[in-house]
Amino acid sequence: MKKPSLSPTARRADIIPLKEGLEALVRAYRLGGKLNEVTVVASWERVMGKAVALKTKEVYVSKGKLFVRLTSAPLKHELVMAKTRVLEMLNAEVGTQVVNEVVFL
Template sequence: MKKPFPSASSRRADIIPLKEGLEALVRAYRLGGKLNEVTVVASWERVMGKAVAQKTKEVYVSKGKLFVRLTSAPLKHELVMAKTRVLELLNAEVGEQAVTEVIFL
């Protein structure tokens, strides 16, 4: 005889984990690129550190390029010299190639 109510620990075939559902939603609406761009901007302080973040005036992404406006000329020079490393750190934080170029203003 069949049980009238399934137990709390059993899973039905049509139920999927929330993480998988959200990933499918992001893929279906093709929001992955924009989500990665927002993640890069949000993680700027964590990746670059508090000292760099305090001298940063503005951070935004446009067409795969990260634009960073700084208030310190010496810091800008140092970051321009380490541009490829900054790019690697930010893309590693996201987990994929979210930004193709970093431009310091």
């Protein structure tokens, strides 16, 4: 007797969606924290805007601190004054508390 054939849209039990597979892989190798740090650095221009990004020389995360090297002293002063707002915006972009402190260099 022949088995009933599955339709092309039917899902087999051993197949999982790609998103779930990638999330499981990130959890298994404990890469979530580093992936979130990379997301913060990559989203700097989108969150802060083009004008700030043009004056930014370097952005990196180390031990929960975001380090930003700027080429403009007045911009640095403005961002230092708005440090908590910058921190909130970046963590909101990622969706979790990744950065605890922002240091402007």
